Amino acid sequence: MKVIERTGRTVGEAIDMALQDMRASRDDVEVEVIEEPSKGILGFFGAKPARVKVILKEKMSKRAADFLNNIFNSMDLQVDMDVVEKEEVIFINLDGRELGILIGRRGETLDAIQFLVNLSVNKNQEVRKKIIIDVEGYRNRREETLQKLAFKLANKARQRGRSVVLEPMSSQERRIIHNALQERDDIYTFSEGDEPYRKIIITPKK
């Protein structure tokens, strides 16, 4: 972590000098005021400048990538990482061989890794960021699969005139199905049960 101290006539001026030297913006740093400026007697005798300590914060995406790299190293996996940090979200896409084991059954392992990375990176942070981890576009493919499944089961519910119960899914996956069927006026959807066994029920409208 990079730390520098600067002085200036005002606290603001001292911070600006530090930011310039670090080539950082105000959001990238934490500031500690070591000494407030004092004018002294008659404006010059015993006057003291403002003194600040400016600490460069490590970016959240950096910490997320480091954590993931440690995990993959200990699993003997070669993984390429593509990280995009936005205001509220960090997208991390993984690429490499043998990544099937990182996805797991229905994305179970990928969701577990994503959950742990979110906890670790957002620990003790004032501003939280959501971290989304994907493997070679798996989440998009899964979204398409779920949408197709949703339509198929909605038709089944209507034809049979009975409710169709889906298997338990994560909140992310349930949202995809609710959204896919939102426009349909012949059926409606709701969720039942407690996490992690919460599941969607599709019921025909009478």
Next chain:
Amino acid sequence: MKELVEILAKALVDQPEKVNVNLVEKEKSIIIELKVASEDMGKVIGKQGRIARAIRTVVKAAATRHKKKVMVEII
């Protein structure tokens, strides 16, 4: 495997220096014992065991290459 549990646990707790991982190898299985500071227990277990479950899922994935069954116990 031991290293993986250590990495995961240390990233979650407030006192990483108190994380201690032990490997007990049995005939058909490997038991990984995870110890953390008592104040940090919640950080590795989570609401309704959500965090513990996620740790076990990741370790299970890492263990698919090994022939033995791997279990993670928090003690």
